[in-house]
Amino acid sequence: MGMVVVTFLVLTIAFVLVRLAPGDPAALMLGPDATPQDVMDLRASLGLDQPIFVQYLTFVANAAQGDLGRSLFFDNSVTSVLAARAEPTVFLSLFSLIFALVIATPIGIYAAYRRGSTLDQSAVTTAMLAASVPSFLTGLIFQRYLATELGWFPASGYGGPDAGFLDRMWHLVLPSITLGIVNSALILRFTRASMLDILSEDYVRTARAKGMSERRVVLRHALKNAGIPIITVVGLTFALLVAGAVVTERVFNLPGLGSLVVNAVLRRDYPVIQGTLIVVAILYVFINLLTDLLYLVIDKRVRY
Structure with a gap:
């Protein structure tokens, strides 16, 4: 039970910390020449335009199934990148x-x-x-x-x-x-x-x-x-x-x-x-x- 609680707290803290950092990952991926519309489209495809609470619930639900998401830059699953x-x-x-x-x-x-x-x-x-x-x-x-x-x-x-x-x-x-x-x-x-x-x-x-x-x-x-x-x-x-x-x-x-x-x-x-x-x-x-x-x-x- 203690391991479950600690893991849940880590999920929450990790989600909050990375989003407190300044910068837009979509803008960084597209570079300085991207138009605002391109940035908005990429944010929508990555799910970054959704409310924070929705992103959090999706993140926790996927993590509970062993899905840590997909890397924005490697275009591969996070599990494969970490492995x-x-x-x-x-x-x-x-x-x-x-x-x-x-x-x-x-x-x-x-x-x-x-x-x-x-x-x-x-x-x-x-x-x-x-x-x-x-x-x-x-x-x-x-x-x-x-x-x-x-x-x-x-x-x-x-x-x-x-x-x-x-x-x-x-x-x-x-x-x-x-x-x-x-x-x-x-x-x-x-x-x-x-x-x-x-x-x-x-x-x-x-x-x-x-x-x-x-x-x-x-x-x-x-x-x-x-x-x-x-x-x-x-x-x-x-x-x-x-x-x-x-x-x-x-x-x-x-x-x-x-x-x-x-x-x-x-x-x-x-x-x-x-x-x-x-x-x-x-x-x-x-x-x-x-x-x-x-x-x-x-x-x-x-x-x-």
């Missing part, structure tokens, strides 16, 4: 999350275990620095040194028209590192904070008193019980990556959802803007639901 642009964004978000986890999780665990040490302070300082540097600046630095000067990675793009899957994925490595470094800061800090709370619990001291090895105490007892807040922030991070990879996609010239939305806003392509907002919101809700279900795997007590 064609989804691959770079999804894989970029997934690879960035994996890279962030590989960096943040072990460092966060060890920093909590060695609280107050030089490594702990260095890790916290580095995390704050990584979170403070804009992703576009990190991406530009990596482009210059790792791609242009050293030639280790492609500087931009998503491969040619005939590029294979592995070639396309190779073009995502550098953007994924850029996004992964930025988002690893939050995961590292949450991992460290959660582990610090658990390592001070009585049952951890009891496990040590029984003669268990430090590795078993940290990984089996402490990390398992600190897993719920870590899983929460990982789920939220992945959802934010999908929704917020716009800047990185623009820097590396990736044909993903971020670039699509930016162009759709400039063109006043209402159906594409609305469809993207809806899909991202539903994905966000689904990721949160999946995160809640993972709680059952991490901690059996959640079932009660």
